[in-house]
Amino acid sequence: MTEGNFVDYVKVHVASGKGGQGSAHLRREKYVDKGGPDGGDGGRGGHVIVRGNKNLWTLVHYKFQKHFKAGHGEHGGKQRSTGAKGEDVYLEVPLGTVVRDTETNQVLFEITEDGEEKIVLEGGLGGRGNWHFKSSTNQTPRYAQPGLPGEEKQLTLELKVLADVGLVGFPNAGKSTLLSVMTSAKPKIADYEFTTLKPNLGIVKYRDFRSFVMADIPGIIEGAAEGKGLGHYFLRHIERNATLLFLIPADSADISREYEILLDELRRYNPELLHKKRLVAISKSDMLDEELIHEIRQELDKDLSGVPYLFISSVAQKGLQELKDKLWVLLNE
Template identity: 65%
Template sequence: MASSNFIDYVKINCRSGAGGAGSVHFRREKHVPKGGPDGGDGGRGGHIILKGNAQLWTLLHLKYRKHVKAENGTAGEGGRRSGQQGEDVFLEVPLGTIARDPDTGEKLAEITEEGQELILLPGGRGGLGNDHFKSATQQAPHYAQPGEAGQEAWVVLELKLLADVGLVGFPNAGKSTLLSAVSAARPEIADYPFTTLVPNLGVVAYRDFKSFVMADIPGIIEGASQGKGLGLRFLRHIERNSILLFLVPATSDNIRQEYNTLLDELHAYNPELMDKKRLLAITKIDLLENEEALALLKEDLPKKVPVTFISSVSQRGLTELKDLIWQNLTTTAEAT
């Protein structure tokens, strides 16, 4: 998918509908010479509502929709007839979308489930008709409430992809190749850095019809947390992954150092990422000369992190990798 089609940040001006005015009306019937008040209530203004849609994975459809306006409610009528409610506006967004105040950064809403609906800006309430204000001392009120004004605000929608497993690694670590080998996703694959310009999602089939979602995040480089390369822009997507799968090529000059550098970048961006479950896959083992080279490589690996060895090209170790991921996903779910 072209990078121009992946949009994870939009700013929209939203305005909910105003409520309709209450009616001032009195009964006019042939045999009721002194008919009392019967003014109806105004209709509620339309809401601006966020709605989760699991079929979406980008905010592209909202990129050019800069202004969103809901309908106003209509005024009440005689005979205690209420005004019509203004039509709500639904903004369908991918799961993992957060709405924020652009000035303060305050989180206004968060969508995480299919079909979930959250009112972003409520419509104004309709005014009460004069029927509500009659009393023993005020039998013919000549007033009703005006409708409540709608709300208007600029809102930032920010997408953080929801995935079970997020792939973390430097450019050319083999993330895209792995995703294409274990799922139906077809990210661009080439032998130059930054082939992946946008995150890619793939559903990985597992045993007994189980599955999990894997996200290929564009390659991090040293200094990404300070804005270098592409990493900073997409690091937010790693925040929503249950497990972080670090990928380091077997051909790396220093696997332990490369892994620690990746950890440092994530920590600099958001220290809370250090609380996530981590796995390490040594990729491209098909490029090693022999089994002795693999055995030698195993002697100097990072401690305190489960390690597995794979080749996406030859499919070696992929079943073991999926077993390891599923085992950790299960224990993570149980812990929460």
């Protein structure tokens, strides 16, 4: 999937159908000239329903179609026949989609399971036919109820990537390179900051035909929690990851300080993110000799407060199997 086709935020306008009108028909047949009321009820208007689809990874199909309208219910008929229901409209969304009311910004619900359906707007009820209003004092009511109108609403669909492992790091830390080496994903890789503008997903193959999903998320900068850089655009994707893999390059001026900045941005955006399992990987470690690795280990043992870490190199294929093993243990604890 090309970067331009990854759409994770759209606004759509939806409208449910209005209910059909009840019938005021009076029974008239060849040998029944005064058969009384037999008007049927109107059919209900169509619902607007949001449905989860595990085969979708993006909201790109709503990029150009923004308006959705359910069908109207049909009018009631003679012989108490009820009008047909209006056709429902289904909005198919990938798993991990949050649906908000655009006007109030209130979260209506989240779709997390395949086939899960939520009615976001109910169709109007059909009107009752005249036979409902027959009584001892009104044998031939010549009126029926009109159908109730449908509703309209502006919705915001916001996708939060569902992945087992989320890669967290500053721009140009080597996240895309690691994803390309550990999975068959082909993210854009270049030697400048913010190469990744959209999340990339890849499946990491593990032992005995097992696997887990890894997400490369656009790089964090200091102040991201306030919206700087790509700000909230990518931080929301981290909320759905089971384990966070902090990637810090070995040539960083201060590895512990960089880790603290990343942690602080997550804390300020959503303190609950700190409850997720964490693993720190020192990337580009092929440029370090044993003496430097020993010095860095001493600092990290003191500064990381028991958070597990390891040294890897995507280019030199160093420590990648150990990384998979540690991630698998964290995911299955």
